[in-house]
Amino acid sequence: MGNSRTDPSGGDDADVQILTTRKRRIPVHSRVLAAASPVLESMLDRPQKRGGEGRVIPILGVPHDAVCAFVRLLYSARSCVTPAVEGEEAPEVGEHGVHLLVLSHVYQVGWLKRACERALASRLTTEGVVDVLVLARRCDAPWLHLRCLRLIARDYAAVESTEAWRFLQDNDPWLELDILQSLQDAHLRQKRRRRKREEEKVYTELSEAMECLQHICAEGCTEVGPSGRGPPPRDPTHCPNPATCRGLQQLIHHLAACDRKKKPPQQQQQHGCPRCKRLWQLLRLHSAICVHPDPCKVPLCSQFKQKMEQTKRKEEEEKDEKWKLLVKKVASARVMSHLAKRKRQEGIQNQEAWLKQKLID
Ligand SMILES: [Zn+2]
Ligand SMILES: [Zn+2]
Ligand SMILES: [Zn+2]
The missing domain is CATH 1.20.5 (Single alpha-helices involved in coiled-coils or other helix-helix interfaces)
Incomplete structure (x- = not known):
């Protein structure tokens, strides 16, 4: 006690003592603690014992230095509106990140908890990631937890061979299973996202192709003239997408020259040319989304619509x-069912008549 490192309040007019390991004490001001943490505030609100030695708050189970750092940070937060500026790390947070995360979680100091999560995430290693992940779960720190899972997913082979992972397998197989499940879920989510991105790319390409098809047929592009009219204008300045246009024009030229036509009709179907088929599909897709009143300039549009x-x-x-x-x-x-009902009814009536007859006889 006494030096500035263990006594963040400076010692004067402190009204509370924090008791740490080995009965060491840190004098602090109740107003600073109450303003920084709702948990400490409610502890300080409790009535005091009479004849006691003044207010004492025990913070045990964490090294004395870490508690000092915690208190120092609470004092430093007093002077700024946003204590932990993004990207700026207090040296205490780097030094005592693990313990400060626990303290900020227990005493609900949100800004410090986020700063600790960031500090720990920036120092993650394959050796230590399992311990940090367990800590993140215990301290309800989902952001840090996710960072740990990402590292494990990225470097699973290395993490699997660490002492910490083997310890986890031996002592907490449920947690191991849970982590593996989370990894698998994340992998599936990633796969789904990738598939969706690929699908979106295909749809965008198709929509570009539709635009180019309409433009080629209506105005003509560099190699293909407008349908039913003169040569191509060969002016690429008005082209909506030169690369797509080039591909489409090549397909159109191919359709005209394709040797699929030279084969007998039966073989034409059997060995359908993939490039012709592709243009065919694009024309069909165009007619399915075409809102152009007839006659549309795109070939086969009205035929497809009719079909x-x-x-x-x-x-x-x-x-x-x-x-x-x-x-x-x-x-x-x-x-x-009517017939069946009637037959049943008739059967009953017949039986009744027969019984009556029997009784009369
Ligand atoms: Zn074009
Ligand atoms: Zn072909
Ligand atoms: Zn059309």
Whole structure:
């Protein structure tokens, strides 16, 4: 006690003593503690014992130096509005990160807890990550927990061979299972995100292709003229997407020259040319989303639209057929049940008549 490192309050007019390990004491001001932590505030609000030695708050189970650092940080926070500026780390936090995380969690000092999480996350190693992860779980620090899981996922082989992981396997297999489950969940989430990104990319490419297709057919591009009109304008300045346009124009040229046509019709179907098929699909997709009133400049658009209309009608007719069949079946089932009821009724009446006759006889 006495020097500035163990006595952050300076000692004068301190009204509370913090008791740490080996009965060491740190004099502090109750107003500073109460302002910094709601937990300490409620502890200080409790009535004092009469004839006691003044207010004493025990903070045990943590090294004395770490408690000193904690108190010093609470005092330093008093002078600023936002005590822990992002990216700026107090030396105490770097030195006593683990213990300060526990203290800031127990005494609910939010800004210090976040600073400790950041400090610990920036020092994570494969050797120590399991211990920090366990600490993050105990101190309800999800951000730090996630950082630990990421490191384990990234470097699982190295983490698996550490002493800490083996200790975990031997002493807390449920936690090990939980971590592995979290890793798998994270992996699946990542996979799902990647798939979604890939899908979005495909949709964007298709939508660009649709735009280019319309532009080529309506205005013409560098190599293909507008449909039904003269040569290509060869002016790429108005092109919505030169790379996509180039690919599409190559497909269009290919369709005209493809030797698929030279094969007999049966083989044409069997060995469908993938490039022709691709253009075919793009034309079909265009007609499915085309809102252009007829005649649309894109080839086959109105034909595809007609075909779609026909299939829709056919489907509706099929649905109608199914409905009619259902109605017919329900109606005939009703007739059958009526008949059965009548027969039963007749049977009972016959039996009654027979019994009456017997009684008369
Ligand atoms: Zn173009
Ligand atoms: Zn082809
Ligand atoms: Zn169209």
